[in-house]
Amino acid sequence: MAEPTPPPVTLIIPNFNGAHLLRANLPAVLAAAARYPGGGTVVVVDDGSRDASLALLRDRFPTVRLVWHASNRGFAAAVHSGVAAAATELLVLLNSDVRPDPDFLAPLARHFTRPELFAVSPLVVDEDGRCNPVSWRCYRIRRGRLRPVRWHFDPDQAQPRPSLFASGGSVMLRKSMFLALGGFAPIFQPFYSEDFDLGLRAWRRGWPTLFEPASRVIHGESGSIKENTARARIKAIRIRNHFLLEWIHLPRRELLLHLLPGYLVQSLGRLVTGDWAYFQGLGAALPRLPETLKLRAELNHSAVLDFHTVRAAVERSSLPHSPSPDRTP
Template structure:
C-alpha cells in the first residue's frame, strides 16, 4: 500500500505512576506520529496514578488525548479503555517505557491491511541497541515443559509469523481486538494475557507477524509491578497464569506430555517448601471449571489447533532464514531459552524474567 493512502492510526499508552517515563519517551512517540504519512492520534490512559502524571501530560503534552481512571484497574483494563476511546481501526499499543524510532509506525500498519493479519510486532532492542527475545515468540515442549525459543542473535530479513505480539508494543485491528474480547480476565491482574490473545487470534485464522524492519527501544530499568506488588505475589500470579494458559490452549496430546512434568515439579517444589510455586498451582486448579468452559468455547470457534499454529510459526522463521542465505549454509536451529518476559507489564518490564517459567 502506498504511504500516501495509509489509514489513520490511534496510539494507545496505558500509564500508572509513570510521569518520569512519559516525560522521557512521549517526545519520541510524538515524533513518530508526526513522521507517519497518515493521521495519528495519541491516547494516554492514566490508570489511577498518584504521582503527577496527569499534571505533566496536561502541561507538557497538550496534544495527547487523556483518558482517566479514578482508581487503578490494571493493565488490561487501561488498554481496553484506550481501545474503546480510539477513533481509528488501526491501533498501536505501547507501554510508557518504550521509545520508538521515528519511522516505526508505517511498516506495522502496512501489514495490518492484509485481511488475515491480526497483529504485528516490531523489533525490540535494549538500551544498547541489542535485539531482545521479546521481538519474536515461539514455544515448544521439551523435557515435559512448555519452553520458549529465541532467535539466537539472528534476525530474519523480512516479516515472519510469530506466536503473538507483546501487549507493550503491537499494532492490531480494533475490531478484531474487540471481537476477541481483548485481554481475557482470567489472567488478571497481569502476565500471559497477550500470549493468550495471540493464540486466540491464530485459532480464528488471524495471524500475528514480527516485522524486523521497524524498531523500538525498551528500557528495563524500572518496573511498575515490582514497585507496587510483593515479589512473592508476582511469582505466584505468573506461575498460576502459565498453568492456565497451558490448560486452555495445549492440545490433549501436548497436555499428556506436560502433565507428568507437573507431578515431578510439584513434588520437587514441595520438598523444597516452595510455597510460591505450590500456591500458583493451587490457584490455577481452583479455576479448572473456567478452563474447561474456555476450552469448549475455543474448540467451537477454532479453525487451527495449537500444534498447527506453533509449527507454522517455527517453519515460517526457518524458511526466512534458509531463503536469505547461500544454499550451502544451513540455517541454524532455534534455541531454547529461559522465558525472560513479563506479559502486559507497565510502565516497564515486558522483558523481565517471567515468574511463570
C-alpha cells in the same frame, strides 16, 4: 505513481504511577505519531495513578488524549478503555517504558493490506541495542511444560516472519479483530499471559501475527508492574497465568501425557528448592479450572486451527534458533 497514504493509527499507552516514564518516553511517541504519513493520535489511559502523572500530562503534553480511571483496574482494563476511545481501525499498544524509533509506524502499517492479519510486532531492543526475545515468539512442549524457543536475531536475515503472538507492550493490531476476540481475557488479570492468549486465539481463528524487524522500539528495564508490585507476587501471578494458558490452549493428549506428569516432577523439584511461589501460582490456578474449561470449550467451538498447526506455521518461519528452550517459571 505516488504511494497510497497509510491508514491512521491510535497509539494507546496504559499508565500507572509512571510519570517519570512518560516524561522520558512520551516525546518519542509523539514525534513518531507526527512523522507518520497516515496521522497518529496518542491516548494515555491513566489507571488510577497517585503520582504526578495527571499534572504532567496536563501541563507538558496537552495534545495527548487522556482517559482516566479513578482507581487502579489493571493492565487489561486500561487497554480496553484506550481501545474504546480510539476512532481508528489500527491501534498501537505501547507500555509507558517503551521508546519507539521515529519511523517505527510505517513498516508495521504496511502489512495491514492483508485482510486476515491480526497484529504485527516490532523489533524490541534494550538500551544497548540488544534484541529482546519478546520480538519473536515461538513455544514448544518440552520437559512437561510449554516453553519458549531460544532464538538469535541475525540482522542479515531480517525479514518479516510469523510469530506466535506479539507482546502487549509493543504491537500494532486491528481494533475490529481485538473486539471480535473479546480483547484480553479477564481470567489473566491483573497482568501477564493475556497477550499470549490473545495471539493464540487470533491465530486459531486464522488471524496471524507477524514480526517486522524494520520497525524498532527500545524497551527499558523498568515498568509500572515491577515498580508497583512485590517481586514475589509478580512471580506467583506469572506462574498462575502460565498454568491457565496451558489448560486453555494445549491439546488434551499433551495435557494428559506430558503436562500432568511434568507438573508432578516440577512440584517435587520446587519442594526441594523451597520455591514457594510455584506452589502459590499453582494453588491460585486450580480454583479457576472450571473457568478455563469453559474458555477452552468456547475456543474449540470457534477455532479453525489447532495449536500444533499454528505452532508449526510459526516454526516454518525458520528464524535461527537453539534447540534448547528457555526455562519456564
